[in-house]
Each structure stands twice: as C-alpha cells, then as structure tokens.
Amino acid sequence: MTEEKRIVLRNADLINPKKIEDYMQAGGYQGLEKARLMSRSDLIAEIKKSNLRGRGGAAFNCGLKWSFVPTDAPVSYVVCNFDEGEPGTYKDRIIVQKDPQSLLEGMAICGHAVNSKQGYIYCRGEYPYVVELLNLAIDQARGKGLLGDFDIEVRMGGGAYVCGEETALIESIEGHRGEPRFKPPFPGVAGLWAQPTVVNNVETFANLPSIVLNGPEWFAAIGAPNYPGTKVLTLTGDVANRVSIEVPTTATLREIIYDFGGGIKEGKKFKAVQVGGTSGGFIPESLLDTPIDFDSMRGIGATLGTGAVFVMDETRDIVDITTRIAKFFEHESCGKCNPCREGTFRAYEIMKKINNGKAVAQDIENLTILSQVMEKACLCGLGQAAPAPILTTLKHFYPEYQARLQIH
Amino acid sequence: MTNSIGELEKDARCIFVIGSNTTENHPVIGMKIKKNVLYNGARLIVADPRCTDLAKIADVYMPHLPGSDVALVNAMMNVIINEGLADQDFIAQHTEGYEEMAAVIAKYTPEYAEPITGVPAEDTRKAARLFAQSGNSAICYAMGLTQHRTGTDNVKSVCNLAMLTGNIGRPGTGVDPLRGQNNVQGACDMGGLPNVFTAYQAVTNDAAREKFEKVWGVPLSGQNGLVLTEVINKAHHGEIKALYVVGENPLMSDPELEHVEEALDKVDFVVVQDIFLSETAKRADVVLPSACFAEKDGTFSNTERRVQRVRKAVSAPGKARTDWEILCEVATRMGYPMSYENSEQIFEEIRTLTPSYAGISYQRIENGGLQWPCPNEEHPGTPYLHKDGNFSRGLGAFTAIDYINPGEQPNEEYPLILTTGRSLFHYHTGTMTRRASALNEHVPAAELEVNPEQAKALGIANGGLVKVSTRRGSLEMKAKVTDMVTPGVIFTTFHFAETPANLLTSSEFLDPTAKIPEYKVSAAKVEKI
Amino acid sequence: MITLTINGKEVHTPKGSTILEACQQNGIPIPTLCYDPDLRLAGSCRMCLVEIKGRPLYAASCVTPAENGIVVETESPGIVAARKVILELLSARHKFNCQVCEKNGDCKFQDYCYQYGIKESRFIYGEATNYGINDPNPFIERDYNKCIMCTRCVRACEEITAARAINVENRGHHAKISTAFDGNLADSSCLFCGQCVMVCPTGALTSKVSAGLGRAYEVDKVLTTCSYCGTGCTLELNVKNNRVVGVTSNRTATGSPVNKGALCVKGRFGWDFINSPDRLTTPLIKENGQFREAGWDEALDLVAKRLGEVKNEFGPDSMAVFTSARVTNEENYVAQKFTRAVLGTNNVDHCARL
C-alpha cells in the first residue's frame, strides 16, 4: 500500500508556522543558502534535472520555464500563484498555513535563479486570514535578512477564478481586469509590466528547498518518473475522511479514495470522482486504478490539476452536479473571448434545460458541438477546460442524461 | 507650425502647451498629445488660466494669470540660464542677440515672477527643468497666447525659449501655433493680408510688386493696407466707404461689437458673400450666396503647412456660386476681366507666383497633401522647418522682452478677469455649428464659467442666471460653477449670437505689431440675477 | 523571410508577421471581428481561428506568429464548424433587425453570417438579454443588443482618442460596454468623436445624425478636408442623391495623412449645416432697409457699379475687403488679387487674429 510521503508538508504540524525560528531549526533556508552558492545556470540545470513539473494545470518543467527568462534581463519578477479557486481545492492554503516559510524560501531560490529582486504572492481574496500570516512570515524573513535583496509582496485577488490563469493573474497584479492575455509572448519573456516573469504556484515553490538541499536525483527518484515527487491532494465530497494528504505520484485513485479517504461515506457505493477541481473530468469506477501523475490522468481525459479529489457516491445525480458546475463557469468566465463568454452561458442554460427534464436529444447534440468547439477555440485554459465535466459525463454517464430527456 | 502634427504623437518627449485648450479647439491634435503623454511617456507642461483637459494630465500645470505669459516664460528662461541648462552650442552657432536677452531675463527669477503670474516659483522651476532636459521639447500655443496686447511679445518669448534650449529644427521640437480656422494658414499664404502678396512677399518690395504687376497686368499699390481692426476703426471715422466681406462675420468675431456695428453703419456700401445670412450679412447692402466647402473644389492649407484637396461632393443650393466665381464676375464687370476654368487653373497661377507652393500641384496632392515649402516638383515637402538650426533669415534672433501688464486691470467695480474662447462643440461665430443640429442640441447656449469659491461669494448656483458686465456692456447667461477656472477669472465662449461675448471685449488695447485685440483679458463683474 | 504552408500552398512573409498578416499578404481571406490594424490586438473574437498541424488547439491567427515550416489550414472542417458555432453564439445575443439597421450592407457580422450560412442559432437558450437603447445624446446611438463585445470601441476610445470614457463592466456573459456606473455618455469623459462608431463592426454604435438617411451601399464617399479647425483632418462626405447624408473617415496614411481617420465631434457629426434651410440660395439686395431677392446679373452689376463709384469718388484706399480663413486657397488668392488689381488697394485682411 502506498504511504504518505511529505516533502512540501514536511513541517506541517511539527513547527509553529508563526515562528521562523522553528522553521530554521527544521533546516529552513539551508536550501536557499546552498542555491546561492550555485551559479544561476547551474541552479536552473539542477531544477531541470529534478524534472519538477509545475503543480498547476499545465505541469510544465519548472527549470525549463525558468530558463526562458533572458539572462540579461535588467528586471524580472517571481510570481507565486496562490489563487487556488478550483472548488474542492485548498491544498495551497494548507501548505501556507502550516509552513509559510517554505514558500518564501522557494520563491527566493527562484529569485536567485532568474536574477529577480521582486516577488509577488497573488493570494485569493477569500483568504484574508492567510494574507496576514504571510505578511508576518515575510516580515520575519526580512527581519532576519534571509531574503537578501529579494523582496516579496502579497497581493490579493478579488474573487475571480480566472486569475488562476497566469496571464490573468499578471493583469490583476497590474491593477487591471483579470482578463487573460494571448500567448505568445509568454510571461517568461514579457510578463508582469512587460518584464520577464516566472509564475509558479505555492506547491511548486514549496518543493524547491528540499530539491536543492537533497539534490535533483533524490527528487527524480520519488513517484512517477515522468512526473516525479509528491502531490498534495484534498479529498472532498462523499469520502469517509475529507482530508488533505501528500502522496508520491505513483499512487492510484483507488488507493487515495479507499486507503486515505477511508472509502465512501456511510458504506455507500462509489459512482464517480472528479480530479483536479471543477474543470476536471469525471472518472468512473473502471478507471480508478490509474495513477495520479499528470500524464496518466490526461490519458483518461482527466487532469491532475490542483489535486482536488471530489468523490460522489451512488446516490449522486451526475446531471445535477454537472449543471451546477456549468453554472460555476458561467459565473467565472471573464467574458473576453466569444466562445467562453457566450459558450459557458449557453452551456449552463442547456444543462438547466436537461436537468429540468425539458430537453430533447437535439439539445444534447448542441451541447456536444458547443463543448467540442470550446475545448479548441477558447483563448485560455478556463474556456478550454470548462467543457471537460460535460464531455466526460456525457461519455461515462450518458444514460443519466438520456433518462432526463423528454423523448428518449 | 514649424513642425508637424504627427511629431506631437511620438517624437516630442516634452510638450509645453501655453494658451491652448487643445483637446477642445484642436481635438485631433489634443488626442495625439494625450496619447503621447498617457502611453508613450512624454512629459507635459501646461500653462493656462483654465484647468483644461490637458492640464489635468500635465506633469506641471501652471495656472498663470491671463496676460502674464511673458513673465512666466522669462522666469522659465531665468531658471534655464541660471541652472546651466541652456544649449550653449546651439546659441553660439545658430542665434544672435542672446546677451541682450539674457540681460533682461536676469531679473525674472521665479520668485520675482510669482506675484505677476500667480504661479508658485517651484512649479516654474520644475517646468523649466523639464522643458530643458527632456531631449526633444515642443511648444504648442493658440489664441490664449496671441490675443493680448502683448501677443507678439508672447510669441517671441516662446521662440526665445525654444532657441535657448536648442529645441528647433528637429522632429518633436519647434514652435507650433495651432491655427484656429481651417484655412487661416492658407488665407495668410495666399496674401489675404494687407502687407504681403502670396508667400509673404511684401507689397513694399519693388521686385515682388513688379512680378505681380507683370502677371496681373496692372500697376499695384506699394503701400501697406489696413488690418481688419484698423478698417473697423477707420470706418468708424467715416473713412471707409465700401466694404466687401467674403465669408467673415466681424459682427460676432470682432471686439467691442457695438463699436463694430456703428462702424458698419457708417460704411456707404457693404457687400457680404456668405453661406448664411450672418449677423454681418444682415447689415449688408447686397448679399451674395456662396457655396460651402462640400460644394466646391480647391485646397486648404492646415496648421502644419500641409496643402490638401477640398473636393466637390454636392451642388450648391439654389443659385449659390463659389466665392471665386462671384469675385471673378465682379472683377470682370468692373473692367478687369477675370475668369478661370476651374480652381485648378487658379492654383496653377498661384504656383507661378508663390515660391513655397511652386512644387505643389493637384496631381501631387491627390493622395495625402504636401507641406510647404515645396519649391519644385521633385521636392518632397517640408515636415519641419529650420532643419539643423538653419533659419531662413540666417541666425535665429533672440528678442529681449520685458513684461507689460494687460491693458485692462481689474478694479473695485470690475474685480474679475473675463477671458473668452471656444467650446469643443462649436466653431467660431457659430454660423455653421449653430445650424448643425446635433451640436446645437448638445450645447445650445453659452455659459459663464465661475470658480466654486467665487460662486459661493457671489451667491451663484450652478445653472443659475447671472449678469456679466464689462465697461462695454452686459450679457445674461447661465453660470457653470466649475474649478476649471481659478477664482478671479471667469470664462465664456463667443459662439452664440444670443449672447455675443464680444459685446464685452475691448478694442482699445491692440498688439502694436499684429493689431490683435486683447480678447483674453477684460475687467469684468458678475451679478446674480 | 519566413516560409510556411497555408492551405497546401507555400507562402512567404516577413519575420515578425502574424499568421493573419501572412494570409492577408497572400490574398487568403480570414474573417475577423475584434481585429483592427490601428488598435492593440485582443485575440478575443476567435473568428480568425486557424488549424496548425500538430497543435491541439486552434490558433487565433491575428495574434499567432507565423513560424517557419508550420502548416496552416484556414478553412478546414473543424475551423468552419468552430466559426459557425461562434457566429451562432453571437447570433443568440445579437438582435437582428437588419431591415432597419443603419449598418445593413456594411456589417461584418452580417457578412460572416451570410458567408457561413447562419440562418438561425442553435444556441438560443435562456432569456434574451435586453438592454435599453436610451442614451440621451444627439450624436451616437448605442444599441448594445447588437453588440458582439469585440471591444474595438473601448480600444479606440483608449488608443485613438485617449478619452477612456468606456470600458467593459462586469464579466462573463454579463459583461457589457459601459461608462463608469453605466451612465450616459454625456456624463462621462466622452468627447463624442465617434471613433467608436468608426470601428464598430456591427450596428451597435451608429450616428444619430445620419440615421435613416442612407446605407453605406447607397452613398458615394468624397474625400475632402474638414472645414472646422486648422488641424486639416481628412473626412469622407457621404453623398446620396446629391445630398450630404453623413461623414465617415478614411483610415489610410495616404488617404488621411493628418488624422488617420480620427475625427472630432464637429468633423464627424457637425456636417448637416450644409443642408440647412437657412442656406442663402439667391442674391439679396437691400431696399428701404429690407432685403429682396435678386438675380445674379442685377446683384453683380449693382456691386460693380457701386464699387466703381466709390473708387472714383473716394479713391481705392476708401475700400476694404475681408477675405476669409474659411474659403479655399484659390478663393483667397482671387480675393486678394481682386482687392489689389481691381480695387487698387492693399486693404485686404481676414480674421486670422480673431
């Protein structure tokens, strides 16, 4: 049986998150110290070699991402994406609440690698209490001179899920409407205030101190070779234990739900699990033995994404839940591009019609073509991912839709 | 303009706007300046008694008192000289008269100027440094600078400033008067002035006169004529017996209207050619209907010296004819046969007599126009003058100028300064815009701008009716309480025949050179009705 | 130069070009709605999508760089299907009343619906949004029921006029173009220049002054120079049946060298004085303090006779001509020539100073 393996949560519940001294005692800031002894290119090479992939939606090789920042850029920024807005996700909050310094240390390591003097943490507006903790942590680190000439500022989001998209996030830090930019240019070349910018999320940064300290080989040997390391997951919905865990990426969904989650609540039967948050695909029982690493998940039309594991038992109404998810995207679409702005709205309307038992087969056909176009035509990840729950439920749970139609 | 409009959009790194409400009076130029400032990092200095749209986004805004321009600009130059920011190379190589000017400037410290201009000394310093240190700095001005008894001095002052800092002869620099009317530049270029033929060839110059005599086939007077304001004054004295007015409306546009009215009454015979029965046309003995811009071919020359085509789109209403056709008919009937096939034929005649237009033809300006000087058909036109500091007269001349206060000073009875100007939505005397349905619906009447502090003291409410008076007369209009004007200054527009602002202005104080009346400064009082 | 394949044909384009530019240079039509060569790119309408071999997502050609060796399809079945869905999505919110719409015949949205055969939308679900059409200003009609959210108006207001009077408010399907607090234009920083009308690809923004007077295909456009301030903007007089019915603008550098299509409120909306019933249409002669209509011969003879008399009796310098800053160069030339050669005086001036 797979066991928990803690890298980013190594200090969780073992130290007082409000005391930097605790963190130091637990080996904190030794990674940064080591990183600073390395040249920028060596540091980036090490991270590349560890094959640490971004713990967000795209799973891009972290070191490779950093290497896009031009070496001669006079100004560059390190931005931490702490805008986790995926329903069912709270792992970044757990990481920060239990060990904020590991995030700061990770950002400072990145700052050294890309020669940046300024970092920003973009924290979702729903976490004002975490912002306070972060500011305290930054003050402590600054006070001890640990960050050197690298400074970190916390910015608050404002309840816009789309700002989890890196370019929308950048727009928001700049004080604009959080509408995604088209790419290229990528942030590594022209990001925040048109300067080269690295955007990674909390979990990615929090991995860095251990990787630097223990070496890339150590990290690369953990979990799945193509997506090494661990993943912090949050279990929600109808599992017995709604917990957060950190496991090697070789763990399977079944292990997570049954071994860590304690199986389905109240002895009911499993029906579906949605992984990666609300934009993830729905996975039926038959695919539960798939490992959670990014590529395996993608292979079954799902996404590891934010590591949300939302479990639904046999009594759950898939059409109703998918309707509710469609509403989420209707609410969160930024409105910049046509297919998403109009598509999320119409998809929700069609789902409501189906959910209310008023739909006919043509409506499902319309929903399908709309979803297929959105996947390929939308400007950013939000619109591209929004149809996933619809398409995967249509695929795996079609009878439930059919049963709702006026004329079967 | 010495330079081109487009340069204000990108090349100019600092723009000094003095006496120009650019976004209202030259909106498209205003847009370009605004864009340069907002998105392209250009610095902006605005000197204006009114807090205009541009003033709001300026790096330095100097609300100087109407008529204090010379003191303000001298103080800026004082700072530039004292702080070693003058362009010594440019001064040495391309100018003369620097010493004399510097001697006058010496006393104009910002502190000395402050009580005259009302501008804090520190702001003057900031503006001076910004202007001198931005690389390419341009000066834009309009009637706010010229309509003073010291109008010519004011213009020469800003020329001094440009030369002092070497800001002339490169893209994005220069001295740019923004001409208020579509073809003011062309009317001047064409010799619609009492002292010059086309292209500023003096009537007193024998060679020039002979050239015109030869082509026109008649002897010509070598004596300078009268400027417009002098014509009115002479008419008042009964010395003008006949007046022929082509599309002008002195009974709205000229100062001290009562005086103009009396003058016109004394002229034996008045002919007016116009598209509408203007206030002036109503006083005429004969009115001749003419075609408007949409009904004729020809050219206009814009403020950047660009000669562009005007094209006939529709026929003129009724029996109306183009102004040139009418004039040719009168000339012919007076025994001097004048006839042209079309406007292009006139233009061809102009070219032969006008060196700066010689290279311009209808064919060449079919697409895009050409900026004079354009001496021959191969010449690409001249986007900016005085390239590399080469002035047409050789060396650029500094002029030593002392400040002279405006003719009319506020006193106990008339404690405020009335200044006049235009609205975005109207044009000049309103003959056209008052009949443009949307414009007139949007802004149907004049308002008197009063500062909130002033309004409070006078018990005036926003939108309330007030009476504004000067020594010449009174008008009633609605008050607009706004901090666009400083306390002590009131403002209104001259577009509206119902409230002709020039009833209030004075013709007493004229600029000695240009004979411009002091529209921008009248001592006035305001009463609540 | 970059070499790429578009629709099976090898084409070349300068480095730095987008795929859209490569297509335009090679005569390959691509539909666009939000794209405007004078405005910053948005990449948002997604009409210009193309398929690039080996890439999972469709690319908006207006913002996607042309790269060496890429293989592009502009009208593949997938792309056509996607464009149809996009047009149908927009059709579901766009209120069609083409029969009375000012933009009929000059509407990109209408053109594309026609081109892709969009007879009706599959996506009319839920309640139709109904925005009121009531902005009490005399210049610009704002009908957001026809708005397709391309944001060209917002960008034009920002980047051409720098007035920044409008922006997008709210988000998602509820996003709408608005002033602060969704108020009237007159209460905003709007300058009524109509640059938004100029760039609008649908009938959402139109001129109230031209309303009902003529469609784009009915008018001839005559390029001329504005008759107001000295900036010298080029504008197009729209003529129908020998009558000016509107003003539009040409945006090319050669066609509109000073203003590149940008106009102000007077230039764009202040043209109808041309058709004013107050226009003078016949010579008038004053008799006993009253004007009476006269023929040209009578009026001209009278003027010539009286001027001749004054000249003889009081000398040339007793006469003066005010020429005009509002008539053409040619007319000013003739006026001063008339003054100098015929009347024999240099008493000619105009209101340059006033």
Next chain:
Amino acid sequence: MVNIQNIILSFRDKPGGIIEAFHAVQKEYNYLPEETIAVAAGTFGISEAQAFGVATFYSYLSVAKRGKYVIRMCESAPCHIAGAEALIKAFEEALEIKVGETTADGKFTLELTECVGQCQDTPVITINSVPYVNLDPAQVPAVLALCQ
C-alpha cells in the same frame, strides 16, 4: 470611518495597487461607495470607466451598498452536494430576503459565492470573510445570532 481619499492615497505608490485600495475601502465600508471609483481613477491615473471596469470584474468587490454583515454562501459542487441549497433557503427564510438583497435594517446582505477554499468541511459560508463550516439549516439562527 476612515476617509476614502486617505485610504486610496495610501496605495498611490504601489504600482497596480488599485485592487488593494479597493480591498482596503471595502474592509472599511463593506462595499465601494460611489466616490471610490473617481478617487481611485484619479490616484492611479486611469479613467473612471476603467476603474469601474476593474471594480465590477471582481465578484469579491461590490459597487452596490451592502449590509453590515455580508453573508456569502458557497454553492460550488462540493458544497452543492453537501446541502448548500437547503442552507441558502434557510438563510433566505430567516432573513426574509432573497440572494443578492440586503435586509431593510441594513444589517445583512445575502450573496452567492463560488468556492472559498474550505472544502474539507462543506457546506461553507463566510460572514465578512470569516468562514463558517459544516453548517446545516438548523444552525442558521445560531449563526445569525453571532452577528451583533
């Protein structure tokens, strides 16, 4: 109450700080009073329309007046299956207002929100940003009683 102008001006030197300024104003007033838009626009060198566009983009910010206690009820999928709908109904009944409304006494505003990141204990609401978790309709009176 702190002057809105002073709140916003304190963020003047922060590039892009308008959203932070809005948060600060909202912390004080529970919404963004009308003058916030003009002051912020002036402070950050943008237009009022642009400032308004920013303020209305973010669902966490409100340009409409709100009550002293802003109750935001999550209805994202995990809360949805945990009974969010019944909870919402219970709040509506207890306060006699609908979602999006404010009680006549100006005390409570009810709003829907998407996920607030407390999904381990669904359903979740926040009252003035403080989360209350694992609620059921029966607890509504007690929760409201906390708001004094």
